[in-house]
Amino acid sequence: MCHDKFPTASRLGQHMVGTHKRPGPNACDLCHKSFFKKSALMTHRATIHKIGPVVIEKKKKDKVCETCGKGFSSTAVLANHIRTHTGERPWHCPDCPATFKANGTLQAHLMSIHDKTVNRLGQEKKADKICCDVCGRQFISPSALRLHYDFHHLKKKTKHHCEICDKYFLSAHDLRTHSNTHTRVPCDSCGKKFKDQEALSKHLKKHSLPSWKGPYKCRSCDVTYSARNNMYEHYKLKHLHLKKEDRVTIKNLFKLDKEVEVIRLENK
Known part of the structure; x- marks a missing residue:
């Protein structure tokens, strides 16, 4: 038995099926898979076996913020939102004084600044980086390396195109920053x-x-x-x-x- 905790029953069900191979109550009659939710079974039948429509289940946003009235689908997301009103930053970086309102933001900080990832048990490990053979720059994922290589070394065009000066950019952020140079008023x-x-x-x-x-x-x-x-x-x-x-x-x-x-x- 493991001691992992999950914010919702849906996440727990996914974990039980995927990790512990526990069968769900909704079994597929065309293969060996089973699911905890009927909507997940219907989606599986539509995407894998091409039978029936894809069912997109919309979560009810019944967790309401008492300060601004905004609704959320889970208590975990609501808790993160409430911190925008209170200013609370309970997540502390173990390597520097930085604090964060959400655990996800802390994980992104650890990976981008300290080259670390933390698992659910709080165990830290170094994020393996991939090196570009041409220029030596390092990246945290093969997809990031591929984008860099295609754009900078193969000179492939991207969808982020400036219509004024015909330049191409690697990201939408780079294009927006560049566009400001055309719109500035002297x-x-x-x-x-x-x-x-x-x-x-x-x-x-x-x-x-x-x-x-x-x-x-x-x-x-x-x-x-x-x-x-x-x-x-x-x-x-x-x-x-x-x-x-x-x-x-x-x-x-x-x-x-x-x-x-x-x-x-x-x-x-």
């Missing part, structure tokens, strides 16, 4: 770029501050700043048409009776 006054028009509008208010809040007025336009370095950056980008990374010294910028001199510095 400020005409200082050259800074922002993720959307709303962020740009908030930034533009800094350029329209009254003189008592922005004593440094541009000598070539009506923009004012509350800090000298911001004015310096504005003049460099807007009126000298230089790049942010260009190393220059702007002399006489705040001496209106003298001409501005630009001295280029050698890059290190």
